[in-house]
Amino acid sequence: MLDYTVKIGLAPMRRNTTDRPRGTFLNWYSAEQRGKKNVKYIKDNFTGDKVSFVDIKGIGIEDLMYDDDSAAEVIERFREAKVDAVFIINCNFGNEEIAADVAKALGKPVLIWAPLDDEYYIDGMRPTDSQCGLFGVSRQMQRFHIPFSHLPCCRVESEEFREGFLSFIRVVCMVKNFTGLRVGQVGTRPMPFFSVIWNEGELMEKFGIKIVPINFALVEQRFKNALETKKEEISEYIIYFRDNFRSDDLTPPFFERMAVLAVTYKGLFEEYSLDVLSAECWTATPVMFDGLAPCAVYGLLMDMDYMVSCESDLHCALTMVLLKCASMGEGKPLFGEFTVRHPENPNGELLWHCGPFPLSQKAEDSEARLVNQREWFRAKDGEYTVARLDQESGKYMILPLLCRTVPGPETHGTYLWAEFENLQKIEDRLLDGPYIHHFVEIEGDYRREIKEFCRYFDNLKVDELQ
16 A cells, blocks of 8 residues: 655765864854754654654764765665655755765655855855855766755745755655555456557556556455455445435445445455556446446545546556655545536636546535436535646656636536636647546646656656646
8 A cells, every 4th residue: 555654864964174163164063053953943843744854863973974984874874764765955065976875875866955055254254155065966966867856045944945845755755656556457448448558568667567457257256255254344335325425216226236346446455455456447347246337436445545547547547646645645636537628618627527536525515416326526626736647659758737626517427627727738738649538636736746756757757738
């Protein structure tokens, strides 16, 4: 299962110079004070349930790395602690050689930053030049072909720092979970859907993603076992469907089978240690289970953080993971496709699917209904990131968009009416490819995180259309 906790190694450093008196250029004392101040502030203000830090207390001189030996100790400590990323803080001019050595050895996302050089002496001298040294650090990273992120030179207490650092934490969560992802594939694609074809070999070679194939004979077996052994949990889900929706006459006879399918899919996640699941749905499930539709079941699973993409769209499953991790596990991805234009708003589009949205994302003024086992309701109003990862000829891209909900006609299924800055430009881009109509939505603006995430994968590029 996905892990939304992030552990970051804090590595303040200074230039390897001879010690100089206080009040002179590049003296040790100013760098030491800046290192201690910034590390303390970061730990005090950003530590939480999902974020922890490993410092380098006791390494180097006054807890600053500055030479090969201190860098080697930092590498050893961070390896033992299994950090997910490294934050290199340039406390004066810094040391470009060891910064690259530490980043290269650990192979994790790395953030570089120089605190604002804001100390000046009466005689015109200054003690740090941290920004100046950062350019040397970045050039050395480039020579080693090390991807890195950076923050503007600013004070650690500033909102600019806070926004940038929290964004990097989200990127680390995305990188951590995307690497070595385990994706369950239930069944094959629907016969007419050539548009969702994907390449298992490429995904393994380029990203280390492992596809776990699960045929419907196995699903049928697990379904029968669950029916006999998970009666209490099945009863709980029957009550969920009965009490949270206004149902038509067709749906109640399927409540038990819907509940059993939810238990079955949940079991597959646990049995095969899956992070996300891509499933064939409307052409197979009704045949296997006497008319059962999985749409509302997917909504329930999504609210339990078991993400399932519809119609064997594995690329959408990958996109769900990225957006879920960008929200540090807090958001609920929606599988809503570009469907029809708004009848009155030229930049409005219906992002719709037949009924798989998580109930937690329902708009308060929209009634939750079950119609032939499919959810019917409008999603919450607000701002959404809309994204899709796809590929053509081995070239992988992700298109991140931003929309805001607008009023529109009531319709069936689960949906939201989305307004974009320039819908025609988006339609043209989708038609030019390599994208299709299936997209994933999540509350909030994570375009910055998606762009930064792509830095860490040579085989994945961001499509900056918007």
